Amino acid sequence: MVLSIISIIVNVVFFVVLKLNLYTDRAVLGDGTTREWQRSPLDRLYVADKQSLFYFQVFLAAVSIITSILVLVGVKNSIVKIVQIVSTIASVILFVIIMIVAGNTHPKY
Numbered sequence: 001m002v003l004s005i006i007s008i009i010v011n012v013v014f015f016v017v018l019k020l021n022l023y024t025d026r027a028v029l030g031d032g033t034t035r036e037w038q039r040s041p042l043d044r045l046y047v048a049d050k051q052s053l054f055y056f057q058v059f060l061a062a063v064s065i066i067t068s069i070l071v072l073v074g075v076k077n078s079i080v081k082i083v084q085i086v087s088t089i090a091s092v093i094l095f096v097i098i099m100i101v102a103g104n105t106h107p108k109y
Contacts, residue, residue, distance in 0.1 A: 004068035007088045011061040014095045018042045018054070023102065041102035048105040053098050060091040 021038040028034050045051050067084035 001072065003088075004071045004084065007064050007068045007084065010088070011064055011091055014057070014061065014091065017095075018057075018098070025106075041099060044102040044105045045098065048101070050101060050105075053094065053101065057091065057094050057098060060087050060094060063087040064091050 018041050021040050023039045023041070023044055025037045025039055025044075026034055027037075039047070042054060045054050064084060064087040067080050067087060070080050071084055
């Protein structure tokens with residue numbers, strides 16, 4: 001039951017962090033001036049054309065949250081608990097991968 005609550009909270013925090021402006025992109029424009037953009041990890045995934053990672057994160061988070069709610073409601077099926085644990089772990093791993101990919105993306109303008 002505690003794992004279910006933690007799983008829901010963690011997945012919500014992941015989406016909040018993916019929307020925070022954590023990165024600064026700089027580009028030299030044609031007239032010699034430099035422009036700066038504040039970007040979130042999600043924005044950087046879109047710039048790098050890797051938004052499929054985000055869609056997969058949404059899928060894993062949805063499965064994790066739905067199975068967590070089922071466990072909280074009282075479903076005692078062991079398959080539901082296994083799916084909950086696996087989807088939560090996969091969501092955490094994919095979040096770390098997204099943050100690494102977003103940090104190593106250097107868009108060119």
